[in-house]
Amino acid sequence: MKHTLVARVQDEPGVLNRVSSLFRRRSFNIDSLTVGGSETKDFSRMTIVVDTARTPARLVEENLRKLIPIAEVRDVTDMPTVDRDLALIRVRCDASARAEVTQLAEIFRGKIVDVAVDSVIVEVTGDSGKVDGLVDLLRPRGILEMVRTGKVAMVRGTASVAAAS
C-alpha cells in the first residue's frame, strides 16, 4: 500500500539528508520524494510517497515528526487531495508519426515541447495514474528518455497543513 505524507520543513542545509538518512536506517521504502518552496519563506514543502508493506505509515509519520527541522507531517492518503506528477518523455517519433503522438498527448492534456528529426519531448502533468496511462501508450513507440518529478499533493478545501501545526 502506498501512503502520501506531506511535510512542512525548515529550509536549512541538510534537512533532506536528515529525512533520507532516517528512511535509509529504518528501512522505510520511499517511492518518491519531492521537495520545493512553500507559502512561507523559511519553510519548504515535502511530499513523500512511502510503501507501507513493511512499516505502518503511522510509524513513518511519527519518526519524521521527531526530526527537529520538521514542523508538521500529515498523512493525506485518505483525504481528498489534488495530486500532481509531471513527466517529460522523449519518445521515438519521425515526421510521419508526429500527428498521432501529438493527438495522444492531447488526449492526456499533454503537449509536445520539443521536436527533433526522429523524436519529440512530450510534457504531461496530472495524477500519477494519468501520467502512467500516457507512458504506457507511448512505450511501444520507444521511450528514449524520461524524467518524472514524483508526486506533489495538496488537500482540497480549506484545511492547510500549515494550519494544522
Place this chain on the structure above:
Amino acid sequence: MILTGAQILWESLMKEGVDLVFGYPGGCILPAYDAMLDYPVRHVLVRHEQGAAHMADGYARASGKVGVAVATSGPGATNLTTGIANAMLDSIPTVFITGQVPSHLLGSDAFQETDVTGITLPITKHNCIVRTPDELARAMKEAFAIARGGRPGPVLVDICKDALQKKAEFVWPDSVSLPGLRAFEAPSPKDLERAADLIGQAERPLILAGHGVIKSGAMQALQQFAERTHTPVALTLLGLGGFPASHPLSLGMMGMHGEAYVNQAIQQADLLLAFGMRFDDRVTGNLKTYAPHAKKVHVEIDRSEIGKNVAVDVGIAADLRTTIEALNAIVPEYRHNAWLKTIGAGQQETRGRDIIHQPDSGNLYAAHVIHDLWQATEGNAIVVTDVGQHQMWEAQYYPHERPRSLITSGGLGTMGFALPAAIGAKMARPDAEVWVVAGDGGFQMTQCELATLQQEQLDIKIAVVNNGYLGMVRQWQEFFYDKRYAATPMLSPDFVKLAEAYGIDGKRVTKRAEVIPTVQAARTSGAATLIDFRVVKEEAVYPMVPAGANLDAMIRRPVTEEVQA
C-alpha cells in the same frame, strides 16, 4: 557584549549551568581551550575521547543533568562516536562539542577534517555545524533544550575554528522555538479511561517498568499505582532501581537473563502495563509468541515507539509520571492474591536452583562476588557496570532500591563503558560510594582512564570480574557453537600491578572468604582501589532465553544433586 566565539561558547555553557566538562584538546578546538581558562569550569582531561563521551553519559545518568564532552576535529570527534551512539540508544541527555576546520576549508579534506555532522547524523537526536560566531549562542541554547526535551538524547555542535576565533555580539536567547521540539502532551481522558477499564477487567496484570520511570521521576507514582492495583512489577535492565527491589511486588528483571518465573508471568499475564519501556528484543524474545494472552497498555514519551515492536490496545504518548498520577486518581483498589500466588510458586522453584543457595564448593563464583559486594555495601553503592556476563550477574545479584544507583550500557551494549562512566558518576555525586563492576575484557578497552581517575583524585572502587575469557561470547559459543571457543580465551595483564603502576591500590581475591574483608578494606581506605576477582572460568549466566526464542523457552541452570537435596 562583543566576544570571541570561544568566549560565547563558555558564556553559553555558564548560562546552562555547566561547571564540568570532559574533553581532550587539539588543533581546531584550541581557541575554546584557551578561553576556558577564564571561566569557572572544571575540565577533566581524558585519555581517549571515547572516555569523555562515557563520562558525560555517566555524569548525566547519575545526576539527571546534561553531560558535556569536548573534542577536536577529525579523530577527536570520531573517537567520540561510540559514546554518542551509547547515549543515543539509552536516551541520555548529553551535549558534544567538537572543533571543526576553519569554514573556508570545509570540504577540502583539510588536515584533521571529517564530516562530523554527517557521521553523527544517525546517532544523535540532533546535530548542527556552526560556521560563524553569531550563530553560536543560539545553537548552544537549542542543543541543551533538545538534549533534555521530550525523550532525551545526545546533541552534537560542530564549531568551525574561525567561528571560535572571530568576534560577535553575545546575545543569549530567552527561549528557543524549534518546530520539531514539542512540549509534553498530557494523556487524554479517553485513553486513561480505556486503560482504567482494562485494569479493571484484568485478573493477571503485570507492570513492565523501564528507564522512563527513572527519567520522568515516576518512582513514587509507580509504587502507589502498583500497591493500589496489587500489580507485580517486572523491570527492564535500565529500569532497575525504578522500583525498590525489596518491595513485595517487585519481580526483578525480565527478558533474556531475567528469572524464569518473571518471563513465565509475562507469558501468562492477561494485561501488560508497559511503563516507559520500548519492547526491546532482549526483553521480548520471539515477538510472534510474546505475551499471547495479554492486552497491552503502552505509556511512552516517544510516540514512534508505540506499536513499533508490539501491537498495543491502548497507547499513551505522554510523560509517564503525569500519566501514572492521573491513573492513580481514577483507578479503584484491586487485589490479585491468586495471581501473586501463582507467580510466587515459580519464584520458589527458581530460588532452589540459584547458585547463591548452593553450598560453598570452594570455588569463587562471580555471582558470589556480586552478592557479597551488595552485602558489604549494604546495597547503597552506585554500581557502574561494563557489558557482558558480570553485567547480568550484577542485575541479578545486586538488588537496587533507588533510582540512578545502577549505571549500565543497555541498548548499545558498549564494552569499555564502566570505568569512564563511573568517573562521570563520581563527579556528579562525589559523596556516593561508586563501584565499577567490569569484566577482564571490557575493562581493558578503556583502562587508560585509570590515569584520568588518578589525575582527578577520585575515590572509585573497581571490581574486575576476571575469568580469562570474553565470558558472554564464550557462553554463546558453549550453548550455540558447540563449544568452539574462537577468539574468546583472553590473556590479561596483572591487574594488581597495573593499578599500582597508576598509583592505585591493587588487591587480588581468589577465595570467597576473602571477598567481604577485601571489599570492606577498600571501602574504608579513602582512596581508589582495584580488586582483581579471579572467578571460575567457564560459568554461564542462567537462565537464558536464546536470541529470538520464545520468552519462556529458557535455558535453566542444570539442577545438581546438591540442589535437589
